[in-house]
Amino acid sequence: MSEVIWWKRGVIYQIYPRSYQDSNGDGIGDLNGIASRLDYLAGLGVDAIWISPFYPSPMADFGYDISDYCDVDPIFGTLQDFDRLVERAHGLGLKVILDFVPNHSSDQHPWFRESRSSRSNPKRDWYIWRDPAPDGGLPNNWVSNFGGSAWEFDASTGQYYYHAFLKEQPDLNWRNPEVREAMHEALRFWMRYGVDGFRVDVMWHLMKDEAFRDDPPNPGYREGWPDVQRVLQVNSADRPEVHEVVRGLRRVLDEFPDRVLIGEIYLPIERLVTYYGEDLSGAHLPFNFQLINAQWNAPTLASLIAEYEAALPPGGWPNWVLGNHDQKRIAARVGEEQARVAGMLLLTLRGTPTMYYGDELGIGAVTIPPDAVQDPWEKNEPGLGFNRDPQRTPMQWCPGEQAGFSSTKPWLPLSDHFREANVETLSKDPRSILSLYRALIAFRVQRPALRLGDLRLLPCGERVLAYERRLGDDRITVALNLSSEGQVVELSSRESHRVILSTYLDRQTEVATATVTLRPNEGIIIAA
Structure with missing residues (x-):
């Protein structure tokens, strides 16, 4: 097992640094705060931490x-703190x-x-500039992922620059x-x-159509959807040329031993798996977000597992993500009871699992009052349900003042349930969701079949998702009841x-024969 590279056999844990631990009393988490909580993470049993910017x-x-x-x-510390x-x-x-x-x-970077x-500056071509259209309007119809046009006019030079997100985030020109x-x-x-290693943000956006052709309209667009979904981003993202760029990133990582390249890629499975690259020369782990947006029922989950496994290129290592800083927390999506089942699913599927901080505490939806909203997407498209603040609220360490996150008011509100759902309280409860996560991660370490074994889906009807994991003589079965009725x-x-x-x-130790x-x-793991 130790001969298998760490990013295949391990569990990754994402930390949003503003929200993990404040060490200096300014209400914002920092690097020294993360360092002070590493013993907790080692005790949880995870193998790697991924730190957001x-x-x-x-x-x-x-x-x-x-x-x-x-x-x-400086909000987060210094290079010495990071070291x-x-x-x-x-x-x-x-x-x-x-x-x-x-x-x-x-837009404040010296390069920009x-x-x-x-127009004659040597770094002009480091970003994407275009003349106005012949009628003086926008260069094309590309839409910002945060709403509105993706083009911003610069009066001083008479051209537009492209920004796939906020106007304060001009896109770099990766053709240079x-x-x-x-x-x-x-x-x-x-x-x-x-x-x-690195998790590469919006990897599929790195190259744009060289001719700057319009994106076609989305015929399935519905009122209330994000503005960016008015078009199909076939020219502004996921261009064939992007794979050469990803290979370049991979070559740099390969200069150093045992590094991992992860890609953030929100695409259908058939496009996602192309980011492994020809002969696996691309990302080691193109992030698989299928669990995040899936309908939470056994047939749907079984279908997406089968589809994903079948689409993987030969030798491509799978991975699964249940939540992150951009998506509603799993407990908010499926409820407190099914959040435990979801944890078992994540940590028993084939491939590398990525956890999101606080999911092991069962943190669900957190109410963000209008005057406390921080997310720029919510400010650009208010009231449509795109606010990402609820999944970025402070980690809950104890039932005391500010949940042990800070000595002052945090930058985002705490959950109303932090006095019950916190590390200190849940650690004392042998049947808490935190205890479950610890037990699941420990069990992964003990059983080679869970870390590296094959996966075979089992027929179990409409309400139970079941599969077998096997490596040599090590064989276990996972059965997950995705309903509120006994099965x-x-x-x-x-x-x-x-x-x-x-x-x-x-x-534990209960014995079953023909049925269970x-x-x-409820989810269970059983072994013959």
Whole structure:
């Protein structure tokens, strides 16, 4: 097992740094705060932490608008703080993955300031500039992912620049070899600090149509959908040329041993898997978000698992994501009871699982009063349900003041249930959701079939999702009741089966033969 590279056998845990732990009393989490909680993460059993952006930034999009790719914003600390964090993490056996945001910079980045200073500036071509249309209007119909046109007029030079997100986030021109080399060198900078890999933000956006053709209208668009879905982004994103760019990123990571390249890619499965690249020369793990948007029922989940497994290229390693900083928390999507079942699903499917901080506490929907809204997408398209603040609220450490996150008012409100759903309280309860996550992760370590084994879906009717994991003689079965009613599951043979783990954290060592009964909202792991 130890011969298998860490990103295949391990569990990744995402940290949103503004919200994990505040060490200096300003209400915002920071690197020293993360470092102070590494013992918790090692005890949880995860293998790697992925930290969302902490680079210098005006914070128009809370760090996804970067003004320096090779430093730390004072809000989060210093490079020395980061160096100590990496050293301590590695000392505890934890790998460190960083968010890398190469599609766009901040409009305050020195590169863009030079680029917009004149049409003849050497860095003009580092960004995407276009003349107005013949009628004086927009260069084309491309839409910002945060709503409205993706083009912003610069009066001083008489051209538009392109921004796939906020106007404060101009897109870099990845057709320019100087841009590529500058971004490659940023990757090397962090790997020299000991960083073990990168999650590349909006990887599928890195190349745009060279002729800047319009995106076709989306015939399925419905009122109330995000503005960007008015068009099909076939020219403004997911261009065939992007795969050469991804190969370039991969080559840089391959200069250093045992690094991992992860891609954020919101695309259908048949397009997602192309980002593994020819002969697996692309991303090691193109993020698989199918669980995030799926209808939560057994037939749908079984179908998407089968479709994903079938679409993987030979040798491509699968991965699964249940939640992140852009999506509603799993407990908010499927409810408190099914959140436990979802945790068992995530940690028993074939491939690398990525957890999102706080999901192990069962944090659900958090109410954000209008005067506390921070998310720029919500401010651009208010009232349509796109606010990402509820999934970015502070980590809940204890039932005391500010949930142990800070000594002052946090930058976002806490959950109303933080006095019950926190690390200190849940750690004392042997049947809590936190105890379940710890047990599941520990069980993954013990059973080679869970980390590296094959997966075979089992027929179990309309309300139970079941599958077998097998590696050599190690064989287990997972059965998940996705309904609020009890279900009887027929086992594959007449031999005795032992219940190893239930989402209720009881009935261990129970023996079943021909059938096993699942209680409402219960998942179990059984072995012959």
